[in-house]
Amino acid sequence: MPRRDVPSRREETAGPVVEDRLGALPDEALQHVLSFLPSDDAVQTCVLARRWRNLWKSTPALRIKEPKYRWENPEDMNEFVNHLLLFRDHSPLDICELDSYPYYTTDDERDKPFRYIQMWIRYALSHKVRVPRVFIYNENGHFELDSAPLVSRHLTFLELDSVELDERALDFSTCPSLKALKMTNCFIMAREISSQSLRHLIANNNFFSRRSRTLISAPSLVSLQLNEVGGRTPVLQSMPLLETALVELDEQCHDNCHLSSSGNCGHGSCEGCQCFPFGSDRRVLFRGLSNTTDLKLLAEPDVFIFKRDLTLCPTFSNLKTLLLGEWSVAVDLASVVCLLQHSPVLEMLTFRLFEEVEGGQNPAEQFAHLKTV
């Protein structure tokens, strides 16, 4: 790549272009450029010039985005993607983004937009995809990820939106490189979310099963966000490396009872007070959270999971920053004091009592005061 002798036109952004600098780049660089384009745009570059005829075939990305603006109906989109996967060469995929076609119908064909998605995901995995993102529009019909575990040595980041996840769909024991998992608006009926390598888990507004608790077994986790948990709060197994965690249990959380603050009101008909882990460790969340340095616990007042876990007198030996939501004032003060007494290095405590008002106190004073209780 010898330096060309062209005068600098640095300040002149709209200067006339006289040379085909793009076409002069090596194939890999052009494929890199194509990998950022939606796949249909990438394929269409084949008509630009001979140089471009086959470049799309080895582009390391599959990006199916905003399908509604690109295809008239789901059949056209299915035809495009199926042809693309059939005619591209066998070079590996790095990134795969799949948005399903937003399709509204009452007829029997409502699975049309999802018909091939499972197959496309399998294709991507078999082509060494590192970063897949699947986004489902589920206004009618739903998409259920294959209930067998995914198998890939290359998968590092997985993002799922509005996907139904059953059985062993979230068993990642056969994905040893998985580092981050993000799930939004998913229905999680899986028995277990398990991965030895997972470091970051973000779960926003997901609905878990009402009848049984999903177990999260991820011993390498460093950060955890469970926002707006619906259904049963999942059970966390030991997470010795976990540093920051946010758990938010809103009104959709099924673990609520207005009679009991610890999930044992004794009424057989109370659906809230059921479904707890048995055995020597009965904690739902605090086993996994006990090594965190930065912890945020938010819940509706009737949700009793935190209160129940507190009665088991957990220890937070590394906890420095703690944020507690409304639920903490509904519980008796002794439990909160117990929590603070078992947090020997706590530096900052904040109560968030209403959405807009944050009641932050001088942390040192607050803690010094409570220590003496």
Place this chain on the structure above:
Amino acid sequence: MEVDKGKGEAEETRKVAEADRDTVTLKSSDGKLFEVSKEAAARLSTVLAGMIAGGSIDDNGTDLKQIGSEALENVVDYCNKHANSIPSAALISSSISFNTAPFKEPEEWERKFVDRLSHDALFDLVEAANFLGMERLLDVTCHKISEMMKGKSPDQIREVFNIKNDYTKEELEEIRQELAWAFYDD
């Protein structure tokens, strides 16, 4: 960042500096010298990382004969800016970069960094990043080029990049028939 001193004086300064200093000096094809954070250079460029590890870094300015001073200045500028930005390990835990980082999309400051470049400076930088094995800088520059192509017709793309259409009419017709599944809107 530029160390455009008289040669003798510059050499004097460098003799004083010990071998284990935390910057490396790079020399462009037209002989200009630039200093860059050793840590950032090793992290962002596989080629420079190899040279640093292999001890083939020249304290008087490592020769990069393939890269002109304007492009090298941008490379060095990018490395130093990157060194000052949030470390990439911390990025993934915040949900904002969770949405962009794995998908190789540029951060805001990276967008601004390439937006100010002229057409030629952008391509000089792609070539330099490619030569130095700078994956992230290639992401940022190639993303910029893809943005320049997005939503444009083949004719418009040819115009922006001065691409000469060397197909015959018959060849083009043949391609469109062969790939009818990809030209749905015609």
